[in-house]
Amino acid sequence: MALAQESLLQALLDGTRDVFETMMFMTVEPSNEMYEGIDGEALLGSITFEGVIEGCLGICTSLDSARAIACNMMGADNPDTLSSVEIADAMGEVANMVMGAVKGKIVASGDDIHVSIPTVVRGTELQNSLGDDAHEITETVSLDESIARLTLLYRFPA
Amino acid sequence: MAKTLMVVDDSATMRKIITRTIRKAGLSVADEILEAGDGGEALEKLKSSPVDIVLCDINMPGMNGLEFVKQARQDPANANTKIIMISTESAEDLIHGVKADGADGYVTKPFTPETIQKELSPFM
Numbered sequence: 001m002a003l004a005q006e007s008l009l010q011a012l013l014d015g016t017r018d019v020f021e022t023m024m025f026m027t028v029e030p031s032n033e034m035y036e037g038i039d040g041e042a043l044l045g046s047i048t049f050e051g052v053i054e055g056c057l058g059i060c061t062s063l064d065s066a067r068a069i070a071c072n073m074m075g076a077d078n079p080d081t082l083s084s085v086e087i088a089d090a091m092g093e094v095a096n097m098v099m100g101a102v103k104g105k106i107v108a109s110g111d112d113i114h115v116s117i118p119t120v121v122r123g124t125e126l127q128n129s130l131g132d133d134a135h136e137i138t139e140t141v142s143l144d145e146s147i148a149r150l151t152l153l154y155r156f157p158a
Numbered sequence: 159m160a161k162t163l164m165v166v167d168d169s170a171t172m173r174k175i176i177t178r179t180i181r182k183a184g185l186s187v188a189d190e191i192l193e194a195g196d197g198g199e200a201l202e203k204l205k206s207s208p209v210d211i212v213l214c215d216i217n218m219p220g221m222n223g224l225e226f227v228k229q230a231r232q233d234p235a236n237a238n239t240k241i242i243m244i245s246t247e248s249a250e251d252l253i254h255g256v257k258a259d260g261a262d263g264y265v266t267k268p269f270t271p272e273t274i275q276k277e278l279s280p281f282m
Contacts, residue, residue: 018268019268022268022269022270023175023267023268023269070171073171073175074171074174074175074178075175075178075182085170086170086171089169089170089171089172090171092169093169093171093172093175096217096246096267097246097268099246100245100246100247100248100266100267101268103246103247103248104248104249107249112249115217115246117168117217117218117219
């Protein structure tokens with residue numbers, strides 16, 4: 001299984017678009033602005049995978065942006081009515097669905113990738129790590145009025 | 159007559175989203191939609207509160223959706239219960255496999271109300 005970084009990046013972007021446009025009615029576009037981190041606290045939704053390729057997919061965004069995502073996803077009239085648990089849960093589901101979409105685009109018939117249960121952490125300067133031997137794809141995307149940082153860390157098992 | 163439903167997903171948020179989507183799809187369903195957090199809880203609830211249709215996630219901690227289908231189909235009490243899987247997994251062999259084990263339908267996440275309506279309509 002040989003996958004070019006360009007193919008994985010495209011799968012990551014296409015998968016993210018599929019999820020956000022279908023479930024949240026939000027437009028996803030690569031951001032042309034220089035990424036300078038997320039101001040204040042952020043939420044990072046992550047999911048790991050293993051099989052013919054192994055690694056971790058992460059989506060990191062500000063608390064306000066995560067609240068907007070959860071609000072659209074759940075069809076809530078007022079974002080302020082959502083609890084922090086619901087917002088975190090929504091971010092985990094976003095990571096889960098994007099991983100499913102990416103997996104569907106990169107896994108050939110007969111190959112298999114096992115996906116974990118998603119996790120979500122809250123804090124500042126959040127990032128996943130898979131060790132020095134991992135490849136990394138990162139892309140900053142605009143989500144309507146806000147941004148999100150997509151990260152795909154991966155390696156091929158020996 | 160309105161159908162009775164159960165939504166099985168480890169994410170409470172996703173259970174809410176699925177429930178809202180079902181209502182948005184305009185299907186004739188009972189006012190109360192039962193919920194369970196994994197396959198084991200769903201099997202327990204089915205014993206005391208049988209439903210017409212179960213919508214079940216696959217990737218869950220505890221008993222996952224694949225095991226739930228197998229165990230649910232071993233109980234004759236669930237013979238008439240329709241089981242629709244809802245998952246991010248889209249591999250054809252997985253879909254064929256879970257249908258062979260007894261699932262009646264399959265919806266891939268992300269989904270629209272139209273997708274849910276199309277999959278559930280034959281059982282309404």
